[in-house]
Amino acid sequence: MTLLAWLALALALLPAVTAAVNLVVLRPPRPATGEDLVSILIPARNEAANLGPTLAAALASTGTPVEVVVADDHSTDGTPEIVADLAARDPRLRLVAVPALPPGWTGKNHACHVLAGAARGRHLLFIDADVRLAPHAAAALAGEATRRGAALVSGVPRQVTASPGERLTVPTINLLLLGYLPVPLMRRRPHDPSLGTACGQLVLIAADAYRATGGHGAIRAGLHDGVQLPRVFRRAGLRTDLVAGAGLAECRMYDGFAPAWAGFSKNAHEGLATPRALPVWTLLLAGGHLLPILVSAAALAGAAPAGPAFAALALSFGTRTAITVAAREDWRTIPLHPAIVAVALALQWNALLRPRRAGVAQWKGRTYPVSD
Structure with missing residues (x-):
């Protein structure tokens, strides 16, 4: 137990x-x-419940001229009607129809590719249909990209979690990003693909760089643009960067545990859930956030040294608290921290094993093959 206590620390x-x-x-x-x-480019497939507030926020942008383009990806709800109605009153808004999905493409990548082809701006700001931009967000991101000489700039919006299931899943995003990505090293090694990352909810890209690299066409079969796009740009010798995004936008990704599990599972096999990476991540996450609870319990029973055990526990919850405050997340996620980590690991292991059984990933009514 002594060795485990020091390992946890x-x-x-x-x-x-x-x-x-x-x-x-x-x-x-x-x-x-x-x-x-x-x-401002928004791929939309059956997003009638989200799109009204998203468009209102985008059209309220200040500090720089904007156009808002929505790609209707074969919606069967009122998505195109919502856009068309508002576009009749605001010429900055346009609706484009996404052609039939070609073989070898995933839906979001194809819709974003269509959007980029229709865009007229110097910068392309891709947002999800459930992202509400702050008025200054587009101008601030474009300005940051220019100042840093970055072809791609991204940030994580403030994550709105309105149900217990969301609080058990969504906070993993900022824990992994802020707790395990060394941002100073990412900036010192701007062409290292392994250090490139983004949040697909909020990504600003220079239009010329997008077209030079192929943009979403270069990752057409991918399901996790937040991981794959920055790597494409870095391999091409272009700089990518991150900013604190909680003040730029907010997003409610899912409306419960089941949609969150499905959504994160879709992306998992292009993130942590690989045979080589997941054992390492299991050691890091379980060892750093679950093991401290076990050794602290052992310390209370006199079976482990109290100093390293309680220090490890304090560091784990202190990290979660600091991230929660900085990212403006729900404070109720703090006491759930060990459960959040346990759910994240269960989801990743399920995603790693599931392709061997099913061979497909399902999202937005479409089925995609995935590899082992």
């Missing part, structure tokens, strides 16, 4: 230090104004 210290550094260097983009057109 070491594995809890890693994300604590990484998060502390990241929270200092990962800043919100400074307010900016510009004259270059920003194209």
